[in-house]
Amino acid sequence: MHNEIISQLEAALGNTITLLESFTEIELNTVPFEGRWTAGQVGRHIFKVINGMDQLLYTPTERVDRDPEERAAGIRDLFLDFSTKMKSPDFIIPEDKQYDKQELIKSLQEANAKMTKAAKNSDLTQLAPLPEGNPLVGNSKLEIVHFVTYHTIRHNHQIEKISVAV
Template identity: 60%
Template sequence: MSIQIINQLESALGETVALLSSFNEEQINKIPFEGSWTAAQVGRHLYKSEADIDQLFYAPAQPAGRQPDERAEGLKQILLDYSTKMKSPDFIIPEDMEFDKARLITSLAEANDKMLKAVSGTDLTDIAPLEDGNPLQGSTKLEVVHFITYHTMRHNHQINKIKEIVQ
């Protein structure tokens, strides 16, 4: 089961980089409609939510004592329901600025590589050591991989919608 979600994660992360690469410098920073992020801001949001998360997978953890993917389907249903609008936690809201396309894509690709290496080389059945108040607290490392996968897929959908408008 974990190899399948890791493959999905790798595919979703690769799709993000490919999507962002398909914009030109002007389009990637163009606001598609009032109240929306630009494609670059979506990329930056993904970077901020993924940067250094690889450390979570290397950290010591406690056994789950339950099925390690017990919450995975619920996460999938919530995150892949594109009809619902979600609010991002403040610490991963992208800055209101123009981003350099090449730097954004390079930093995101590097974070992706670090994360994929971490999830591929660890026991995902343990409880993820998350801080108090984190909505995923109590989730296994495997469930965190599911969350990251579906979160990335959700934002790839968003980037595709932005692309339709600005290109």
């Protein structure tokens, strides 16, 4: 089961790059709907979520005392329900600025490579070492991989909608 979610993770992260590459620099920074993020901001948000996640996965902790995928279906159902609006925690809200397309894509490619390598080479049955107050506290590392996968898929859907609007 680990291989399946890691394959989905790689596909989702790769799709983010493909989607962002389809935008011109101007389109990447165009607000699609009033009060919404630009495609560049969505890309930056995804980066802020996955940047450093490799270190979280590599950090040794105790194993969870339950099925390490116990919460995966709930995470999937929450993030893939596109009719539900969500509010991002402040620490991963993207900066309101003009994004350089190539810099954004390069940063995402590097973070994606680190994330997928860590997912393949870490003990995902361990508890994810998250700071108090993080909404994902209590999840296994495997559930974190599910979270990143479904979170990325959700935002890829958002980027697709933006591409039609701009």
